[in-house]
Amino acid sequence: MSSSIENSHFLLRRLHSLLGLVPIGAFLVFHLWENSQSRFGAAHYNDEVVGALQGLNYLLVFELFLIALPLLFHAGYGLVILRHGRAEPRRYGYLRNRLYWLQRLSGVGLILFLLLHVGLTRIAGLFDPAISADLFGHMQRALMQPPVFGLYLVGLLLAVFHLANGLATAAIVWGLTTSAEAQRRFGWVCAGFGLLLAAMGVHGLLGFLIAPGAGGGA
Amino acid sequence: MQAQTPSDSPACETVELQIRRQHGPTSRPYWQTFACPVRPGANVVSLLMDLREHCVTQDGTRVDPVAFEHNCMEEVCGACAMLINGSPRPACSALIAELEAPIRLEPLPKFPVVRDLMVDRAALFAHLKQVKAWIKLDGPWDVHERAPRVSPKEWQANYLYSRCMSCGCCMAACPQFGPQFGPEATFVGPAPLAQVRLMNAHPTGRYDKAERLHAIMADGGLSDCGNAQNCVRVCPKAIPLTTAIGELGRETTLQAFKDLFGPH
Ligand code: HEM
Ligand code: SF4
Ligand code: SF4
Numbered sequence: 001m002s003s004s005i006e007n008s009h010f011l012l013r014r015l016h017s018l019l020g021l022v023p024i025g026a027f028l029v030f031h032l033w034e035n036s037q038s039r040f041g042a043a044h045y046n047d048e049v050v051g052a053l054q055g056l057n058y059l060l061v062f063e064l065f066l067i068a069l070p071l072l073f074h075a076g077y078g079l080v081i082l083r084h085g086r087a088e089p090r091r092y093g094y095l096r097n098r099l100y101w102l103q104r105l106s107g108v109g110l111i112l113f114l115l116l117h118v119g120l121t122r123i124a125g126l127f128d129p130a131i132s133a134d135l136f137g138h139m140q141r142a143l144m145q146p147p148v149f150g151l152y153l154v155g156l157l158l159a160v161f162h163l164a165n166g167l168a169t170a171a172i173v174w175g176l177t178t179s180a181e182a183q184r185r186f187g188w189v190c191a192g193f194g195l196l197l198a199a200m201g202v203h204g205l206l207g208f209l210i211a212p213g214a215g216g217g218a
Numbered sequence: 219m220q221a222q223t224p225s226d227s228p229a230c231e232t233v234e235l236q237i238r239r240q241h242g243p244t245s246r247p248y249w250q251t252f253a254c255p256v257r258p259g260a261n262v263v264s265l266l267m268d269l270r271e272h273c274v275t276q277d278g279t280r281v282d283p284v285a286f287e288h289n290c291m292e293e294v295c296g297a298c299a300m301l302i303n304g305s306p307r308p309a310c311s312a313l314i315a316e317l318e319a320p321i322r323l324e325p326l327p328k329f330p331v332v333r334d335l336m337v338d339r340a341a342l343f344a345h346l347k348q349v350k351a352w353i354k355l356d357g358p359w360d361v362h363e364r365a366p367r368v369s370p371k372e373w374q375a376n377y378l379y380s381r382c383m384s385c386g387c388c389m390a391a392c393p394q395f396g397p398q399f400g401p402e403a404t405f406v407g408p409a410p411l412a413q414v415r416l417m418n419a420h421p422t423g424r425y426d427k428a429e430r431l432h433a434i435m436a437d438g439g440l441s442d443c444g445n446a447q448n449c450v451r452v453c454p455k456a457i458p459l460t461t462a463i464g465e466l467g468r469e470t471t472l473q474a475f476k477d478l479f480g481p482h
Contacts, residue, residue, distance in 0.1 A: 004435040004477045010470065013441035084405070085394045085444050091304055092391055092448045100393060100446035169445040172460070175468020179461055180450070 016077045017170050019070040025163045027067055029197065032156075036200045038207030042136040045211075050135050063122075071114070078107045099165050106162040113155035140208045149205065156201040164194025230255045234276070234320035235265065237284055239334045247331075251276045251320075262309035262323065263288045263298050266335075285334040293454060296385030299326050300335050306387040308454050326386055328396045339386050341397070345406040346384075349433045351413035353423040366421030379416035379462065381455045382409055388449035388459055394442050405442035406434065408449035408459045415462035418469070428482075431466075431473045440466050 004010050037049050056062070087101035120142070125132035142148045168190040171177040177186045232253045240247040253276050254265050263286070270283045289295040291310045298309040301324035303317060314321070329337040368376070389395045389407040397404065414430045417423040434440040440463065449459045476482060 004432055004470070004474050007436045009437045009439065010435035010441055010474065014471075014474070081444075084442060086396070086398070087393045087446065092446075092451070094446075094448060094451050096445065096447035097393070097451075100444050103444075172445050172464045173441075173467050175464060175466075175471050178464035178468060180458065183460065183464065 012077065013081075014173075016074055016081070017166075017173050019074045020163075020166050021170055023066045023070050024074055025166070028159055028163055032160075032197060032201045032204060035204035036207065038136070038139070038204050039211045040207075041211045042134070042140075045136040046134060050132075054132065075107070075111055075114075079111075082107070099168075103162060103165050103169070106158040109158045110155070110162060113151070113158065116151070117155060136208070136211075140211075143205060143208045149209075152205055153202070156205065157198060160194050160198045160201060164190045164197065167193065230257070232256060233265075233314055235269070236320050236322045237335070238322075238324040239284065240325070240331050242333060243330055243338075250281060256314050260314045262300075262302060262312040262314070262317075262321070263291060265314060266309070266323075285332070285336045287336050294383055296383030299385040299387050299390075299454075300324065301326060301390070306390040306452050308385055308387070311454065326390050328390050328392075329386060330397070337386075339384065341404070342384055342386050342389060342407070342409060345410040345438075346413060348438070349406055349410045349414050350426060350430045351410055351417055353417055353420055354426060355422065368421060372419065376416055376419050378456075378458055379412050382412060382416075382457055383455065384409060385454065387452045387454060388457075391448035391452040393446050393448065394444050405438050408443070408463070409457075411440060411443070411466060412457055412459050412462040415465055427469075428473060428476075431470055434466065435470055435473065440470055 034049050034053075038045055053059070082104050085100075085104070087097065087104065089098050089101040121131070121135070121138070125135075131138045143152060168183075168187045171186050171190075172183060177183045233256050235252040235254050237250050237252065238247050239250055252269060252274070254269055256265065257268070260268075266284060266286050266288075273283045274280050286298065286300070286309070288298040288310060290297075293308050293311045296308065299306060300309055301322075302309065302312050303322050304324075306326055309323075323335060325331045325335050326337045329339055329341065332338050386409070388409050392405070392407055394405045395407040411434060414434055418427045418430055443463055445460075445463075447460050450457070450461075453459060
C-alpha cells in the first residue's frame, strides 16, 4: 500500500474539498433555486415547492447523508484547517490572499448563520408542526423584520461567496486549472457564477416580501 | 545618479534606516534608527556594509554592528532576504533610490532569528529533504545510456523552477507556513513543492516521481496549501509557484487514483 492511502491526510483534505462541492455546494444551488420561487406566493411555495420535498420518500435519509453529515464534516474539518494558517490580509493585500482570508472568515460566519437558520426552520418545525405546514408564512413573518432580513442577506452572501471562491480554489487543488492564466480565467467564471447565484438568492429573499398576498401582516 | 562621487562628499544624501535588532535567538527584539549616507546606486546590502564601518545611531550612540547575511550581490544566492518596508525580498536588489524612506529592515519572518537580520533557514532545507528534492544518480538502471532527451519546450518550463535560490521569501509570505502551527505538522511550503515539480520532470528524477508525490501527500504536504498565492507574488525570481502547485494537484489526483485502483 502506498502512503497516500496509509496516511489519511491527503484523503481527508480531498474529502473536505469534494464535500464542499457535492453535495453541499450542489445543495446550496438547489436550495436557492427552490427559494427563488417564493414570489409566486404562499400556495405555490407551500404546496409545489416545500410540499413536494416534504412528500419525498426517505427524505430524512437524504437530509442526513446528503446535507447534515457532509456539512458537519466540512465545517468541523474546516475549523481544523483554520488553525493551521494565519492570514495577513493587511501586509499582503493581493486579491487571492484576501480571498483566502475571506474564505475562512465566511466559513466561521456560516457556522453561526447555519445554526440559527436550521434551528429556526427545520429544527423548530420538528417541535411546532404549524411551522412546517406554512413555511412561507413563517419565513415571511421573519423576513419582514429588518434585522432578520439583514441577517439572511449576510448569510446568503457569505454562503455564495464561500461556494464561488471554493470552486475556484478547488479547481487548483484538484489540478483542473494549472497555469496562472487558467486560474485567473476560471476565477472570473466563478465570480460570474457567484453573482448569478447571489442574484437568485436575493430574488428569493425579496420574493417573500413582494409575493401576492404578502405584506398583509405588516 | 551614476556619476562617481567621493563617498564622503558633504553633498552626500542620507536616508533614515530603522532596523529591528535582536541579540540572540531568544532575546527581545528592539528598534534602532540610523542616518546613513547614500552612495549612488546603493542597495540595502551596500548600505548595511557602510553602516558596519560607522555603526552610530541617529542620536550619536556607538552600537554593535548590525549582523546580516549576504554573498553574491546579484540575486542568485538568496542569503540576504529580509523584510524591507514590510515586504520579504532580497536586500541586494533593493535599490535605495527606489525605496520609500524611512527604510524599515526586519529579519525574514517565520524563520528563527540568529542575530539582528540573520535568520536560520534550516527548516527550508529540512523540507527540501522531506519531499526528496534530489535526483538519484545511481540505481538499477543504466544512467549513462544516452544523453537525457528533453524537448526545448519542456526545458524552458523546467528552467524557470531551477532558478530557485532558497531565499525563503515565498515561505515568509505564505499564510500556511510557519513554526507557530506546531513542529510536526508544518506545511513544507511553496519552494520545496516547486522543486518536486522540477525533479519530477527531470529525465532521471522522474523514476522517483511516485515517491516524491507520496511525500507531498503526507502531513504538511501539498494539501496544506490554502491557495492564498502570496508565494508567487513575492518570489524575486518570478518562479511560477502556483502553477507548480496546480500541476502537483493534478499529479497527486492521478497518483491517488493509481494508489486506490492500480496499477502501482
Ligand atoms: C459551515 C461552516 C463551513 C466552514 C467552517 C467551512 C470552512 C472551509 C474552509 C476553511 C475552507 C478552505 C479549505 C482549504 O482551502 O484548504 C473551505 C473550503 C471550501 N468550502 Fe467550506 N466551510 C463551511 C461551509 C461551507 C458551505 C456551506 C459550502 C457550500 C456552499 C462550502 C464549500 C466549500 C468549498 C467548495 C471549498 C473549497 C475546497 C477546496 O478549496 O478544495 N463550505 N471551507
Ligand atoms: S521560490 Fe522564489 S521566493 Fe521561494 S525560495 Fe525560491 S527563489 Fe526564493
Ligand atoms: S498558494 Fe499555497 S504555498 Fe503559496 S502562499 Fe498560498 S498557501 Fe502558501
